Amino acid sequence: MKFSIAPLVVVAASALSASAYTIRFVNNCPYTVWPAVGKAPNGQPDNSVRFGARLDSRGTTSFGVNDREIGIRAWGRTGCDGNGANCATGRCNGGIVCNDSGITSNCILSEYGWGDNGPQWGGQRTFWNLSRAPVNNGPTLPLNIPTRLTGPDGQTVACTGSSCPRDQCFIADNDFGAVRNSALGGTFTHTFCP
Numbered sequence: 055m056k057f058s059i060a061p062l063v064v065v066a067a068s069a070l071s072a073s074a075y076t077i078r079f080v081n082n083c084p085y086t087v088w089p090a091v092g093k094a095p096n097g098q099p100d101n102s103v104r105f106g107a108r109l110d111s112r113g114t115t116s117f118g119v120n121d122r123e124i125g126i127r128a129w130g131r132t133g134c135d136g137n138g139a140n141c142a143t144g145r146c147n148g149g150i151v152c153n154d155s156g157i158t159s160n161c162i163l164s165e166y167g168w169g170d171n172g173p174q175w176g177g178q179r180t181f182w183n184l185s186r187a188p189v190n191n192g193p194t195l196p197l198n199i200p201t202r203l204t205g206p207d208g209q210t211v212a213c214t215g216s217s218c219p220r221d222q223c224f225i226a227d228n229d230f231g232a233v234r235n236s237a238l239g240g241t242f243t244h245t246f247c248p
């Protein structure tokens with residue numbers, strides 16, 4: 055009998071809430087990583103979307119993001135204190151959850167944003183990438199943790215060495231070969247130390 059009720063619940067939930075994708079963090083490093091998610095379209099911090107956690111070696115954690123969001127960024131922090139603050143790399147203003155969307159995190163990011171190139175080009179998609187592109191003409195962002203990002207459809211990009219391929223990760227703003235896009239929804243896996 056319980057199976058006759060479950061589908062009704064699912065229909066009601068999807069009618070009330072917009073669809074979402076999941077950012078799943080996997081820590082394959084031998085050390086603890088503090089993953090974070092923030093929103094900063096055009097570099098403007100917006101705390102309406104944010105997440106932070108502590109992830110010991112071999113741990114995983116996930117966070118859901120509305121498909122329509124733009125300027126979503128995720129990264130890993132290392133060497134944080136017991137409050138998830140004052141991290142050695144990837145640090146933000148705030149504690150385990152950042153107050154500034156990580157705009158000064160100064161490390162490799164996974165980035166996600168809604169886009170619609172029109173019906174002949176697949177309609178609404180999530181555009182995503184790994185990025186070490188400089189901020190405000192500064193230096194290339196450091197690779198603080200070797201990183202791989204896999205989309206919901208299995209497309210994968212990675213930056214695991216200091217000279218990571220420019221069709222895998224933005225090193226400069228015009229490395230458009232690093233851009234990927236996928237159907238809305240699903241799960242993105244951001245792996246530390248793949």
Ligand SMILES: *[C@@H]1O[C@H](CO)[C@@H](O)[C@H](O)[C@H]1NC(C)=O
Nearest residue numbers: 139146147148149151152153
């Ligand atoms: C971050 O914001 C929280 C509340 O939103 C506040 O308690 C905390 O002091 C802030 N931290 C910093 C470092 O600004």
Ligand SMILES: *[C@@H]1O[C@H](CO)[C@@H](O)[C@H](O)[C@H]1NC(C)=O
Nearest residue numbers: 165166167181182183187224
């Ligand atoms: C990476 O993708 C995000 C989301 O689509 C976008 O906002 C960002 O500008 C892209 N990064 C670069 C360096 O173009």
